[in-house]
Structure formats: C-alpha cells, structure tokens
Amino acid sequence: MAAEIVNDHGSIVLSETVIARVAGLAATECYGVVGMAAKSVKDGIVMLLKKDSLTRGVVVRVNENVISVDLHVIMEYGINIPAISETISSTVKYKVQEFTGFDVDVVNIYVEGIRVDDK
Numbered sequence: 877m878a879a880e881i882v883n884d885h886g887s888i889v890l891s892e893t894v895i896a897r898v899a900g901l902a903a904t905e906c907y908g909v910v911g912m913a914a915k916s917v918k919d920g921i922v923m924l925l926k927k928d929s930l931t932r933g934v935v936v937r938v939n940e941n942v943i944s945v946d947l948h949v950i951m952e953y954g955i956n957i958p959a960i961s962e963t964i965s966s967t968v969k970y971k972v973q974e975f976t977g978f979d980v981d982v983v984n985i986y987v988e989g990i991r992v993d994d995k
Contacts, residue, residue, distance in 0.1 A: 879938045879978050890976055896934040899945045899983075902971040903934075908960040913948040913988035943972060946984045953992040961985045 879895065881888040900912050912933025935946040945968060951957060965983040972980050 879941050879943065879976060881977065890978075892936040892938060893931055895938070895943060895945075895972060895976060896931040896936045898975045899936065899947065899968050899972050900931055900934045902968045903947050903949060903964050906960065906964045906967050908952050908955040909964060910950045910952055910991045913950045913986075938978075941978050943976065943978050943980045944982050944984075945969075945972065945980065946986065948986045948988050950989040950991055951987055953990050957987060961987075 878892060879890040881890075903909055904911060914932040933948040935948075937944045947964065947968065949964070951960060964985055968983045969980045972978075
C-alpha cells in the first residue's frame with residue numbers, strides 16, 4: 877500500500893519503493909553502517925548490497941498513512957550496536973518524516989552481519 881496525500885489540487889502517491897530508498901540512504905549515512913543487507917532465502921547467506929540496491933534491505937509498510945520501516949544492515953566491527961541502532965532509528969525516522977510528511981511509527985533494525993576490516 878502506498879502513502880497518499882490528497883489536497884485541493886489533486887493527490888500525490890508515494891510508493892513504498894520510494895520511501896524505502898529514502899530510508900536506505902538515511903541509514904547508510906549513519907556512522908557504523910557498512911551497508912544494507914539482503915538474505916538469500918535459498919542459502920540463508922547474507923549479502924552486502926551496493927548503493928543502487930538499497931531498497932532490497934528495507935521493508936516499508938504503510939497503514940493509514942503511518943509508516944513502519946524494517947532495516948536489514950551490516951555494521952562495522954567494534955561499534956556499540958545499541959547506541960548506533962538508536963542513531964540509525966532516529967535518523968531514518970526524521971528523514972522519512974521530513975521527506976514524506978507522514979508519521980513514522982517504528983523503525984526496526986536487524987543486524988544481519990558485522991564487517992571486519994583486515995589492516
């Protein structure tokens with residue numbers, strides 16, 4: 877279901893894909909997030925998605941113009957996951973609300989993997 881704005885001039889419909897793209901971009905801008913993740917249902921393997929595939933790691937639900945977002949992310953090793961998750965949640969909530977004008981009820985974060993850089 878899409879989000880819809882109706883005014884005197886007509887209506888504007890925001891697809892869930894557009895909202896997911898905004899949420900994915902907002903999440904990847906946060907410190908500690910390496911990228912979005914997609915799980916292969918067949919293998920149970922988690923893949924790091926490229927920038928052009930951000931919406932595959934985001935699930936958006938719109939119910940009566942209230943938005944809920946699920947983010948599947950890969951984070952950096954050594955960060956405080958609860959603290960970074962709170963930052964991601966508040967950032968995504970703010971940016972989606974600013975962009976769409978609709979309330980965001982909840983942002984759920986699923987940490988699908990940790991990236992360890994070999995130096």
